[in-house]
Amino acid sequence: MPRYLPLFALLVLLPLASCDDTTSPPADASVEAGPAPDQALAQIDSVMLREHIAVLAADEFEGRGTGTPGEEKTIAYIREQMEAAGLVGAMPDGSFFQPVPLLGSTPTDVGTLTFTPADGDPVALDFVDDYIASTDLDATEASINGPLVFVGYGISNPGYDWDDYKDMDVTGKVLVSFVNDPPATEDEPNLFQADTLTYNGRWTYKYEEARRRGAAGMLLIHTGPMAGYPFTVLSAGARGEQIQLATPPENPLQLKGWIPQPVAEQLAEMSGTTLAAWMAEATTRDFQPRELPVTADLTMTFETRTFEGTNVLGKIEGTSHPDEVVLYTAHHDHLGIDREREAAGEDGIYNGAVDNASGVGMMLELAEAFNATESPARTVMFATLSAEESGLLGAGYLAENFPVSLANVIANVNVDSGNLNGPTDDIVGIGAERSEMLGLLRTAAAGEGMTVTPDNQPNQGLFFRSDQLAFARGGVPALFLNTGTQFRGQPADYAAQIKAAYRATSYHQPSDELRDDMLFGGIVQQTRVAFRLGHAIANSTVRPAWNPSEAFAETRRLSEQETGM
Ligand SMILES: [Zn+2]
Secondary structure, three states, rough: OOOOOOOOOOOOOOOOOOOOOOOOOOOOOOOOOOOHHHHOOOOHHHHHHHHHHHHHOOOOHHOOOOEEEHHHHHHHHHHHHHHHHOOOEEEOOOOOOOEEEEEEEEEEEOOOOOEEOOOOOOEEEEEEEEEEOOOOOOOEEEEEEEEEEEEEOOOOOOOHHHEEEOOOOOOOOEEEEEEEOOOOOOOOOOOOOOOOOHHHHHHHHHHHHHHHOOOOOEEEOHHHHHOOOOOOHOOOOOOOEEEEEEOEEEEOOEEEEEHHHHHHHHHHOOOOOHHHHHHHHHHHOOOEEEEEEEEEEEEEEEEHHHHHHHHEEEEEOOOOEEEEEEEEEEOOOOOOHHHHHHHOOOOEEEHHHHHHHHHHHHHHHHHHHHHHOOOOEEEEEEEEEEOOOOHHHHHHHHHHHHOOOOHEEEEEEEEEOOOOOOEEEEEEEOOOHHEEEHHHHHHHHHHOOOOOEOOHHHHOOOOOOOOOHHHHHOOOOOEEOOOEEEEEEOOHHHEEEEHHHHHHOOOOOOOOOOOOOOHHHHHHHHHHHHHHHHHHOOOOOOOOOOOOOOHHHHHHHHHHHOOOO
């Protein structure tokens, strides 16, 4: 999964409309295809899974940093394995490789953000401690200068009859916004899906809305409880290179960034109120956006470079509906090498065995399995994606530049960080409950004697944090296959224990390495379920649909219409 970097921009436009009604369960999409063939499932092999992880997570792959020699080795290995599994290149010219043009911007002068109140002395803030910022521009300088405009939660969503912008023209303004979405109320217990984080709550959405309205910049207010992680998580990499797609988004923001709670409190005070009062008023529909009696000034300079990551795309062509695609995805990048750690004599290689050599291994075993049985009716595509850790960039680029219309991509199954802790009785399908994928996943899991557990941390917004988001935003029903909650022969809290231990010791650390005590029973189960799911969809005429209340449903409708369906 990616870091919580606030610094990326996906290009696919999400429609504004979304309404809330997740209480009605999706129709159960049943599939007429017969059971998954045993000879295919038998191909899914723990020894080969371990071997793939051992290769990809080896030190010589240098942490698989995007655009590095480590990525070159990675994509060469994946392509060789895909070819051995009988796949052909899925690019229009038959190639396996899709170059992903990227732009890197490294701050050379972080400047000084200054708040100047109408009646009082300017306050100069410190980069990293008091704010972080980056730019959407492909430019060596970016600046903001002007009055701040407070926009509450920065959400405009007719589905909830919610509009924090009202009629205000914010063209060229620098906006200040909370992250997250407004809390549910007694009268509206399902407002913004209650405790489930909606896409309107994600910081990426706040920036997108600001761009749509032509703002010059945006500062997000970070509070620990609202963001779910400390400010230091954001600020840690802020002085380093920020990576985005080479083509900046439409209406790029000059500068976008975050301020921590104490600075937000200071800003509210300069505006003659308190942060608590801002929070209270922002939770109502009556909220009025307004210009604050405070101007903000910041100029930053950057050194830029353009370079390329590479997505790897293989496929098995469908026999009767080759134009329709079932898409498996797994990101192959990780964090590369930490040169500072290395210079200090420590292990600096981010091997990323779990995140996400494991998912790539699953993908290669899936390819083997499909190769061992009759070709499916629909095309099955296997994509390993670049630059996920930099903000789902490889996925975003693929979604924008897909070999066929996204309306013909029937479903996306994403795997990221497989279960190396042993077999479970259940499997988690993040986002499955948002579409008819839930019924399909249940059938696939039942084939392995497993049940499906809904997203058990809905407030974390995991659906928005791995590559499936890019395809969902393009309208493709998607899910993110995750580790179950009930480990066989273990106490009830075992899943929570291992998750906490992983977060504390290995997640995005050089210590995410292949270990002898890792157990492959769980990842084999996950791969078998993923096979059953994709195989069933690929041999049916089913087109799983989003729940009508999902914002992505409207995108799907529009893309199907455009394609003449
Ligand atoms: Zn990952």
